Amino acid sequence: MSQQDIVYKSKINKIRSFALILIFVGFAFMYGGIFARNISWLMYLLFIFGILSIILSTVVYFWIGMLSTKAIPIICPNCEKQTKMLGVVDACMHCRQPLTLDKDLEGKEFDEKYNRRSYRKKVKEKLN
Numbered sequence: 001m002s003q004q005d006i007v008y009k010s011k012i013n014k015i016r017s018f019a020l021i022l023i024f025v026g027f028a029f030m031y032g033g034i035f036a037r038n039i040s041w042l043m044y045l046l047f048i049f050g051i052l053s054i055i056l057s058t059v060v061y062f063w064i065g066m067l068s069t070k071a072i073p074i075i076c077p078n079c080e081k082q083t084k085m086l087g088v089v090d091a092c093m094h095c096r097q098p099l100t101l102d103k104d105l106e107g108k109e110f111d112e113k114y115n116r117r118s119y120r121k122k123v124k125e126k127l128n
């Protein structure tokens, strides 16, 4: 992978991929359980892990749904598609263009630190 490929990912997309990975991990555990069927405690353990991963993934998907309602819908200035923003800085879901809600940060290097609570508070104070 070249340096150029490391681009910012929209937070919603990031969480979504995490939930998807959890589902695969869950299935992998259960698949392992089938192989371990001769050792019953191991089989049960793997099945329990598998089910837990899938439950966790459902919870994460639910959480994304909740976050999406709170996210701010905006039109991306780069690809002109609608995207959703979480926090003060986020990336476009379609073209991964770094976006910000704070005018002072425009043109600045994309940095996750702007999503820290202390910084967000400062921005909020400025907006009020």
Ligand SMILES: [Zn+2]
Pocket (backbone or CB within 6 Å): 076, 077, 078, 079, 080, 081, 083, 092, 093, 094, 095, 096, 097
């Ligand atoms: Zn875009």
